[in-house]
Amino acid sequence: MDTIEALKWRYAAKKFDDNKIVPQSILQRIIEGFNLTPTSYGLQPLKLVVISNKDLKDELFRHSFNQQQVKTASHLLVICREERINQAFIEDNFELIKSIRETPDEILSPFREFLINDFDKKTDDEISKWAKNQAYLALGNVLTICALERVDASPMEGFLPHKYDEVLDLKSKNLKSVLVCAIGYRSNDDEFASFKKVRRPLSETIIEIK
Template identity: 55%
Template structure:
């Protein structure tokens, strides 16, 4: 399939085939895709939890508006952001840039100074909102990669983040759950499987200026 065919094939799965499991190669592709996601300034203020534990998945269903996909899916992906974000993360980023690219300090320091000041002047609430935006970038990227890899998925905002944080011990890691993505294989009796995709006409959603 080409990319448009793949996106046409994709839909938010309502029922997964719980007997099927994604290969480790497929999971590794999703992990790499997550790590390659574009983020603001390249800071990557995100973590991805890859859960393949039916006991944990079952416990999380009650905190996901009882959506069964959380348990039925082969794996459950949870995108998280830091609860508190500090300028030390900027220092780590520029150290990595220097290590990988061997960029001279004379070039790096002005941008590092600017970015440190930008982080410093924001409140933690502002930084949390900013980082949550990066989580949506990662989700969009993962959905596209899933479509290209013939991996079924169902993006979810319908869950209780605070309860996920407790169950998954995220608070100890300074993390807060933002988005959930069950992945696996659609069930043959998923009522949504063969329904036509509903989208506006492209002339209503795209404005061309030339």
């Protein structure tokens, strides 16, 4: 499907057909799209928890302000950030670069030291906000790929992160939940599917400087 047409097709589904499951091949493309998201400094401080277990979705439903999407979705995607983005995390990233690109350490060293010093000066709150911004970049990729694959998606901020962290035992994985995206196939009785898309005209949202 043409990308623009796909984005016109998509909407934030409010109710999914819980009898329809996203095929593994399509789910894999969505996951890979998440992983290919560009992130600041290329540090990729995110992980994705993919949930299909019905009992677990039902439990998380109670911590999502009872939004039906969580229960009826084929899969629930929980975008998480690394809890500790420190020297060890940065050094691991540069080791990955070296192993894949075979870049000499003398070339990587100046940038690596800059990042280590820069993040050492940041407060925990500043690092948290920085990491959360990266999560939104990933969510955008996920939504676009879902639209291209004709998979409905409902991005959500309306959930209790600390309860999700507890239920999913994220602390043991050094993670914190940031965003949720329910994916699946729209229910025939989701009235929102027939609503016209509301967007301001391009003349009001685009400023061209030539």
